[in-house]
Amino acid sequence: MDEALARDVLDAAGLTGGSALLLALGENAVFRTGDLVVKVGREAALLERAERELAVAAWLEQAGIPAVRAAEPAARLVSGHPVTVWRRLPDAVRPAAPADLAVLLRQLHALPAPPFTLPARDLLGGVERWLRLAGDAVDPADAAYLRARRDAYADEAAGLTPCLPPGPIHGDALPRNVHAGPDGPVLVDLETVSADLREHDLVVMALSRDRYGLPDAAYGEFTAAYGWDVRDWEGCAVLRGARETASCAWVAQHAPANPRALAEFRHRVASLRTGDTAARWHAF
Known part of the structure; x- marks a missing residue:
């Protein structure tokens, strides 16, 4: 996943790609923008996986398992890339052990x-x-x-x-x-x-x-x-x-x-x- 391409996808999704902070670049490009975290998938074939991740997050929330929570209930396919939007977590107080x-x-x-x-x-x-x-x-x-x-x-x-x-x-x-x-x-x-x-x-x-x-x-x-x-x-x-x-x-x-x-x-x-x-x- 190329960072510049991922930022273009963010812009196309209306999520201000130019000002977003890149957090990770791997299978997904992960950005922080305001109170949101946005994941941009590498290719359209990963849309099903993105949709399942959102379903898992909702299930874990219902089960009371501490886990990241979605800010939007569905994945978007933007310019051929799956996009999911998440609630930004509070800053870490220490490294996870x-x-x-x-x-x-x-x-x-x-x-x-x-x-x-x-x-x-x-x-x-x-x-x-x-x-x-x-x-x-x-x-x-x-x-x-x-x-x-x-x-x-x-x-x-x-x-x-x-x-x-x-x-x-x-x-x-x-x-x-x-x-x-x-x-x-x-x-x-x-x-x-x-x-x-x-x-x-x-x-x-x-x-x-x-x-x-x-x-x-x-x-x-x-x-x-x-x-x-x-x-x-x-x-x-x-x-x-x-x-x-x-x-x-x-x-x-x-x-x-x-x-x-x-x-x-x-x-x-x-x-x-x-x-x-x-x-x-x-x-x-």
Whole structure:
């Protein structure tokens, strides 16, 4: 997603793109404008996901789960891009901690299914799109390697026997998706909320410990607050491998315009090819 294009979409939606503050630029361009936060999706194909995110937000509000709230009930398709509008949260009072995330996950994981259909967590579903967006910027051999790895892990994941009862999950359970405001921590970024193995949400933090430098003490606080360590489950390595594959492909989409992304992509793929499970990756 190009920032200038995203600002044009904001202007077309009547949301003053020129004066909006860019907060994030990834799968979506996220802007703050006045008391609102606006998300602009990369392509029209993401409209269904944007609409589902709004439904999830309304469901969590009814369930009393602390989470971001929508300012408009429906998504818009503006110049071929899905646009959703959210209430701006109060400024954070501190960084969110892994234990904050664990408490929110316990609440979410205790919920029954919502009154609408949630998809399975299609962790590997974006790999093809991200590699397509990377185009010639990445080595075709690396792209082929990730496609083969995706297919292998998809088959393995389909045969896993969970330890926890399946149900609603966040899908991208990281402290960066928790906002620690004056009224306490709340969940944000609800677009990957799914119905699947609860272990998906817990493997994310195990991978953060192993790949991104999360301290052992912080990981221990997370598992203590949740009440279980997913590394004790025999399927952990499979979900970890699937997420690593997706994480590599996600970085690839930024490679055409960002040399740092290309370098990180190459580093990640090299560590997977050599089986280096302890190589440090850098958040991007």
